[in-house]
C-alpha cells in the first residue's frame with residue numbers, strides 16, 4: 001500500500017537536514033544540497049526526508065527514478081541470493097562478463113530497443129554514453145571515408161566536428177560540454193572545442209495560435225543547421241554528426257515539432273552526418289512511448305540513441321556500422337555496471353505488465369489539462385504549459401518567482417525541479433497515476449496562491 | 452575457507468564461454484571478451500569461469516577488485532536490510548543525499564584521505580573523476596588569477612592547457628583522452644586539445660647499474676616539462692595544471708624515482724600550476740601504502756588526487772582552494788553511486804583490521820624477488836622486473852611473446868594482463884598472500900618453459 005498523500009512536519013530543509021548539511025560541509029561543498037532523504041522510508045511516488053516529511057516527488061532525483069521508490073520488484077532483485085555475486089564483485093564487462101550478461105541485455109536493454117537497432121553498448125552514466133557515442137561517430141566517419149589506412153600511418157587528431165543546438169544539454173565532461181549550451185556557468189573557464197552550433201526553434205505558445213510563425217522559425221533553424229554543415233565541411237572541418245535531444249530538457253523543456261526532427265534527419269542523411277538522438281532524460285517511458293523519438297513516426301529515426309537516468313545503466317544503441325572496426329577503440333574498465341542491468345530488467349518487466357506507458361499517457365493528460373487550467377487562471381504568472389505524456393513543463397513569469405514557487409510547493413509537500421531560466425519541469429516516475437496528478441495540481445495551485 | 456589452488460577443466464575460453472560469446476555477439480562486439488565468469492563461485496584470489504575453471508587472479512578486473520571475490524564483509528553489506536533502500540533507489544547525491552552519506556564518507560573515503568586533504572568530491576568512474584578534476588583546476592586557475600568577474604561579462608572558453616606525459620593514461624573521454632598517450636589506436640580519429648606533452652623518464656634496468664644515466668634522463672624530462680610550461684605560458688596558452696600517475700600503469704608500468712616526483716612538484720609550485728596525481732590504478736593499497744604518492748615522502752605532494760577502480764567509487768580529494776566558488780560548476784545527476792561508498796567503508800575496515808598494506812609489502816617482496824630470479828633464469832625472455840608492493844611488472848622480449856605467455860599462463864590457471872607494448876602487469880587483490888605469490892611464480896615459470 002502506498003502513502004495516501006504528503007505529510008509535512010517541518011519546513012524543508014528541516015532541522016535534521018540542516019545538521020547533516022553542516023556535517024557534510026566539513027568535507028564537501030553543500031551549496032547544491034536541497035535536503036537529506038530517508039531512502040528506506042520512501043515509497044512509490046513519495047520521498048521521505050530525514051525530518052519525516054513525506055513529499056510527492058515530481059522530480060525523482062533529476063528524472064532518474066523509473067518506477068518509484070522501493071518498488072517490490074527491485075527489492076526482490078536485491079534479496080535474491082543468486083544476484084549476490086553481481087552486487088559484490090564488479091566485473092570488467094568488456095573483458096570478463098558474467099554468465100547472465102547476454103541474457104540480461106536481451107531481456108533488458110534489447111527488449112526496449114528502438115526500432116531498427118539490434119546492437120547496444122553499455123556505459124555507466126549519461127556523460128560517458130555521449131562521450132563514447134561521439135567517438136563512435138568520429139571513427140565511423142573516418143572509416144566510412146576510407147582514410148583509415150592513411151591515418152594509421154599518420155596518427156593524429158582529425159579536424160572533425162559535431163553540430164549541436166543552442167539550449168541543448170549533453171553532459172558536462174569536456175567532450176559533452178562542447179555540445180552543451182544551457183547555462184554559461186557550466187562552461188565558464190573550461191577549454192572547449194570550436195564546433196558549429198545551430199539555433200533551436202523558439203516556439204511561441206499556444207502552438208495552435210502561432211502555427212505559421214512557428215513553422216517559419218523551424219524552417220529558419222533547419223536552414224541554419226544545413227548551412228553550418230555545408231560551410232564547416234567546405235572549410236575542411238567536417239561535421240561528422242548532429243546531436244540533439246527530442247525535447248531540450250535541462251535547457252528549459254524546449255519542444256520542436258515532429259516535422260522539424262523529420263526534416264533534420266533528412267539533412268543529416270543528405271550530408272552524410274551521423275544523427276545522434278540523446279534520450280538521457282527523455283527515454284524510459286515518461287512521454288508515453290518508451291523513446292521520445294518514436295513520436296516522430298520515422299522508419300529510420302537515428303543512427304545512435306544514447307540513454308541513462310531512468311534506464312539505470314548508461315549506454316547507447318547503435319546501427320551496426322557504428323561498431324568500431326578494431327578492439328579497444330570504445331572501452332573502459334567497467335563499461336557500465338551489471339547491477340544496473342539486473343535492476344533494469346525488472347523495471348522493464350514492471351513497465352510492461354503494469355502498462356505504465358499507457359499510464360504515463362493518461363496521467364500526462366490530466367497534468368497537461370490541469371496546467372492549461374492553471375495558466376488560464378493565473379495568466380500573469382504562468383505560460384507555455386507544454387508536454388508529452390507526463391514529460392511536462394510550464395513557464396513562470398521570471399526566475400525569482402519560479403524559484404520561490406519551487407520552495408513554496410516543497411513546503412506544501414511537492415518536490416519539483418526547475419529547468420531553463422524560468423521553467424518548471426515535471427518528471428514524475430512511471431507509477432504516477434491520475435490521482436497523483438490531481439493531488440499535485442491541487443497543491444501546486446495552493447502554492448501559487450501564496451505568491 | 453579459500454580454494455587451495457587453480458583447477459583447470461578446459462582451455463580458456465572453454466566451450467561454455469564460446470557459446471555465450473556467440474550469443475552476445477548478436478547484440479554487442481565481443482572482440483575484447485576473454486571469457487565469461489561465474490561471479491557467485493569465485494572467491495578470494497580465485498576467479499571461476501563458466502566452464503568451471505578456477506584461476507588465480509593476478510589481474511582482478513583490470514586492477515579493480517580490492518579484497519578478493521565475495522569477501523564476507525561485502526556480502527554482509529548486501530544482506531543488511533538497512534542498506535536495501537540505498538541499493539534500490541539511486542540518489543542524486545549532490546542534491547538529495549541519503550541520511551548516512553556524510554558518515555559513510557567519513558568512515559570511508561576520508562578515513563584514508565592522503566595527508567593534507569580534508570575534502571573529497573565523489574564521482575562514478577576514473578574518467579569523470581579526472582574530467583571534473585580538470586575542470587576544478589581550470590576554474591581554480593581563473594579564479595586565482597582574479598579574472599572571474601571579467602569572464603562573467605565575456606563568457607567564453609579560455610585558452611588554458613594541462614601538461615601531461617608521454618605514456619600516461621588518464622581515461623578515454625575527450626578531455627581525459629587529450630592527456631592520454633599510450634596506444635595510438637585509443638586516440639585515432641578523435642578530435643583532441645592541443646596541450647603540451649612532456650617526456651616521461653625511460654629508466655634503464657637494473658636501476659642500480661644505471662644510476663647516473665637514469666638521473667640524467669630524469670633531469671632531461673624535468674627540464675623539458677619546465678620549458679614547456681614556460682613556453683606555453685609565454686604564448687598565452689597557460690598551463691593551469693600538470694597531471695601524472697605515480698606509476699604509469701596502462702603505459703607499461705613505467706616508474707620514475709621519488710626524487711623526480713619531488714622535483715616535478717617543485718616545478719608546479721614555482722609556476723603556479725596545479726598538481727594532479729592520478730591514483731586511479733595505483734591507489735587503494737597495492738603498493739604497500741594506501742596511496743602510491745605517499746612513497747615520495749612529501750609534506751605537500753599534490754593539489755588534487757583522483758581515484759577509482761579499487762576504491763569502487765570514483766572521485767578526487769582536493770585542497771580547499773579547488774572547491775569552485777559557485778554551485779553547479781562541478782555537478783552531474785548522480786555524482787557517484789552511494790552503494791559503492793557503503794562497500795568501500797567495509798573494504799577499508801578490512802584493510803585496517805587485516806593489516807593488508809603490510810600484507811601487500813610482504814607478498815610484493817616475494818613476488819619481486821621471484822621475478823628477479825625468473826629474469827636471471829630467462830634473460831633472453833624477461834627483463835626489467837620492477838614494482839612496489841604487489842604493484843609489479845616485468846617485460847617480455849616482444850609483444851607477440853608477451854601475448855602468448857599471457858595465454859599459456861591462463862591455461863595453467865593464472866589470469867594476467869599486459870600493459871605497454873611488451874610488459875605484463877601484476878595486479879593481485881590485497882588479500883594476495885605470500886603463498887599465492889609462490890604459487891603464481893611456480894605457474895608462471897611453467898608457462899615460460901612452454902614458450
Ligand code: FES
Pocket residue numbers: 124125126127128129173575576577578579580624
Ligand atoms: S563518465 Fe560516466 S561514470 Fe564516469
